[in-house]
Amino acid sequence: MSAVAGHALSLQRVSKRYGDFVAVQDASLEVASGQFLTLLGPSGSGKTTILMMIAGFVEPTEGRVLLDGRDITALPPERRDFGMVFQGYALFPHMTVAENVAFPLRVRKLGRAERDAKVRAALDLVQLDRFAERKPSQLSGGQQQRVALARALVFDPALLLLDEPLSALDKKLRAELQEELKALHRRVGRTFINVTHDQEEALSLSDEIAILNHGHLIQVGAPETLYERPATRFVADFLGKSNFIEGEAEADAGGFVLRRGAARVVASGAPRAGRTLLSLRPEKIALLPEGATEDNVVEGRIASWSYVGTGYALTVMTPDLGNIRVHLPAWRIPVSPAEGLPVRLGWARDAAVAVAEDPGSPVPGGVA
Amino acid sequence: MGGHRPGWLNGTLAWATVIYLILPITIILPVSLTDQRFLSLPYERLSAQHYVTLLTTPAWTNAILQSAWIATASTLLAVVLGTLCAIGCWRLSRRSTDLVRALMLLPIIIPTITYAVGLYRYFARLGLLDSFTGVVIAHGVTGIPYVVITVSTALAAFDPRLESAARGMGASLGQTLRWVILPRIMPGIVSGAIFAFIHSWDELVVVLFIASRRVFTLPRKIWDGINENLDPAMAAVAVLLVGMTVLLLLMDLALRRRRTG
Numbered sequence: 001m002s003a004v005a006g007h008a009l010s011l012q013r014v015s016k017r018y019g020d021f022v023a024v025q026d027a028s029l030e031v032a033s034g035q036f037l038t039l040l041g042p043s044g045s046g047k048t049t050i051l052m053m054i055a056g057f058v059e060p061t062e063g064r065v066l067l068d069g070r071d072i073t074a075l076p077p078e079r080r081d082f083g084m085v086f087q088g089y090a091l092f093p094h095m096t097v098a099e100n101v102a103f104p105l106r107v108r109k110l111g112r113a114e115r116d117a118k119v120r121a122a123l124d125l126v127q128l129d130r131f132a133e134r135k136p137s138q139l140s141g142g143q144q145q146r147v148a149l150a151r152a153l154v155f156d157p158a159l160l161l162l163d164e165p166l167s168a169l170d171k172k173l174r175a176e177l178q179e180e181l182k183a184l185h186r187r188v189g190r191t192f193i194n195v196t197h198d199q200e201e202a203l204s205l206s207d208e209i210a211i212l213n214h215g216h217l218i219q220v221g222a223p224e225t226l227y228e229r230p231a232t233r234f235v236a237d238f239l240g241k242s243n244f245i246e247g248e249a250e251a252d253a254g255g256f257v258l259r260r261g262a263a264r265v266v267a268s269g270a271p272r273a274g275r276t277l278l279s280l281r282p283e284k285i286a287l288l289p290e291g292a293t294e295d296n297v298v299e300g301r302i303a304s305w306s307y308v309g310t311g312y313a314l315t316v317m318t319p320d321l322g323n324i325r326v327h328l329p330a331w332r333i334p335v336s337p338a339e340g341l342p343v344r345l346g347w348a349r350d351a352a353v354a355v356a357e358d359p360g361s362p363v364p365g366g367v368a
Numbered sequence: 369m370g371g372h373r374p375g376w377l378n379g380t381l382a383w384a385t386v387i388y389l390i391l392p393i394t395i396i397l398p399v400s401l402t403d404q405r406f407l408s409l410p411y412e413r414l415s416a417q418h419y420v421t422l423l424t425t426p427a428w429t430n431a432i433l434q435s436a437w438i439a440t441a442s443t444l445l446a447v448v449l450g451t452l453c454a455i456g457c458w459r460l461s462r463r464s465t466d467l468v469r470a471l472m473l474l475p476i477i478i479p480t481i482t483y484a485v486g487l488y489r490y491f492a493r494l495g496l497l498d499s500f501t502g503v504v505i506a507h508g509v510t511g512i513p514y515v516v517i518t519v520s521t522a523l524a525a526f527d528p529r530l531e532s533a534a535r536g537m538g539a540s541l542g543q544t545l546r547w548v549i550l551p552r553i554m555p556g557i558v559s560g561a562i563f564a565f566i567h568s569w570d571e572l573v574v575v576l577f578i579a580s581r582r583v584f585t586l587p588r589k590i591w592d593g594i595n596e597n598l599d600p601a602m603a604a605v606a607v608l609l610v611g612m613t614v615l616l617l618l619m620d621l622a623l624r625r626r627r628t629g
């Protein structure tokens with residue numbers, strides 16, 4: 001593949017309405033050249049709609065789509081030159097693997113020799129050279145997915161759009177292909193925009209994640225940022241799991257302290273006052289052994305527990321803060337868990353972050 | 369397949385129906401092999417003389433050729449128009465296109481005789497009566513519904529994402545049509561063509577109305593023959609007609625089998 005860099009893409013205040021139903025509301029997004037961006041959100045949140053507006057299959061009701069600074073909002077899809085992997089692959093069933101991959105080159109009227117060479121290179125890239133003469137129906141799901149990738153990459157597009165390319169696969173194959181996708185992205189150096197509702201996939205693949213809910217773009221950022229510093233309750237809950245503690249905050253020396261009934265929770269960060277919602281990840285809470293102490297200590301009893309392979313998932317009933325979920329690796333649990341067992345929970349003051357409530361109700365127009 | 373075995377009553381009824389449907393056709397075969405000079409069952413031995421007559425009498429060979437030509441040309445017309453109409457309706461797919469599709473089925477909904485009377489008046493004004501072109505147009509138009517039905521069925525099974533995929537890869541409408549849509553619906557088109565051909569091949573009523581001296585299709589020749597003399601060659605022609613139709617239907621069946629198998 002040549003050394004051309006990927007396209008930079010930007011969405012400027014893009015909205016899409018169907019009648020009075022709002023599928024995407026005022027979304028702005030910058031994707032830098034060569035970046036791997038993932039659109040993440042629950043079903044119906046508008047991910048495909050945004051991708052289709054980028055691809056040109058759906059026309060935005062408002063806003064503009066820019067490619068390297070050029071307005072392409074009105075450009076039809078066949079003139080955008082993007083590679084695309086559709087939800088469910090959309091391979092041509094009447095063509096062989098090689099013919100499928102050759103399709104974009106045939107459209108571009110490339111010479112026979114050049115076409116064959118490029119097809120071979122693309123199939124090599126996804127390690128499918130041995131399957132060139134098969135029909136898609138004779139391939140496994142993972143192989144079909146790689147054909148779709150090869151077909152999207154063969155004409156060297158500067159921007160690759162992927163709509164849930166891995167959703168049809170089983171967990172193990174998905175993990176494998178995630179690796180391949182990531183390696184591929186590094187090798188070809190193009191801009192990738194991926195859609196998924198699988199948070200693990202988003203976290204492990206992306207340079208940047210854009211989180212969507214009810215057609216709103218809630219937060220965009222690097223995976224670590226989004227995971228460690230979620231902006232809203234929805235982000236904290238959707239990306240990983242979270243406990244929420246709500247109370248009245250007031251500033252103190254190291255950040256702020258949150259009061260809820262008799263309990264006091266200290267947290268670091270910008271001092272704040274008034275009603276505050278804290279997000280606390282289950283894996284940042286420890287079960288304190290006898291005599292140990294932490295910035296925050298809460299007592300409770302184990303309400304339920306389960307073994308999940310990587311460790312234990314506990315729900316601890318506390319008098320002051322309600323149910324708290326705790327996730328611990330097996331070697332960090334000082335007792336053998338049992339229902340009703342009294343435990344002391346502890347976490348550092350920088351473990352919890354303040355998050356905003358989400359922009360109240362769903363988008364006007366109604367969402368199920 | 370699971371399910372109940374049909375009871376004896378059901379079975380008997382079904383077979384009776386089949387025999388009732390097939391009997392007239394099976395009678396034709398021995399009659400066509402008669403050794404007599406009039407329509408009858410063979411008296412002493414089987415004879416192919418009437419087939420020989422059929423293939424050596426210019427009037428008959430002419431009719432066969434005419435029928436074949438008309439059927440081929442009208443099939444071409446029906447396939448092109450029917451396919452375009454079905455694809456157009458499918459691409460637009462609005463409520464109004466349902467109406468268009470229903471309209472295209474009119475030729476097989478309206479009684480043929482009504483249609484024929486209408487055509488007669490219309491063609492008289494256009495000077496198409498008793499012309500080759502006239503019959504081709506009439507058969508082509510009445511053959512369209514078969515093509516619209518089979519192609520629409522094929523399109524309903526066509527995954528619209530394939531079209532999006534093709535366009536997303538830069539294909540123009542023409543390229544998408546040629547390389548993606550048409551190959552996918554080809555079995556439907558071929559089916560439609562076969563039915564349109566059969567339709568023209570054994571159509572009589574319309575021809576009776578709009579043809580007089582110049583155009584003599586096979587069914588019309590039989591019709592005239594029955595009215596004039598009871599030549600057993602007609603039975604041979606009938607066998608030829610039925611044989612051709614059965615052959616085409618088998619071809620359609622084989623194509624379908626290959627598609628699903």
Ligand SMILES: Nc1ncnc2c1ncn2[C@@H]1O[C@H](COP(=O)(O)OP(=O)(O)OP(=O)(O)O)[C@@H](O)[C@H]1O
Pocket residue numbers: 018021022023041042043044045046047048049050197
């Ligand atoms: N053509 C349309 N007409 C009306 N509503 C539509 C149309 N296309 C999408 N929508 C609505 O827009 C919303 C967003 O749809 P979209 O396909 O973008 O969701 P998604 O995030 O891709 O979901 P999924 O994960 O299930 O694929 C949905 O509520 C959907 O019902």
Ligand SMILES: [Mg+2]
Pocket residue numbers: 047048049087
């Ligand atoms: Mg989707």
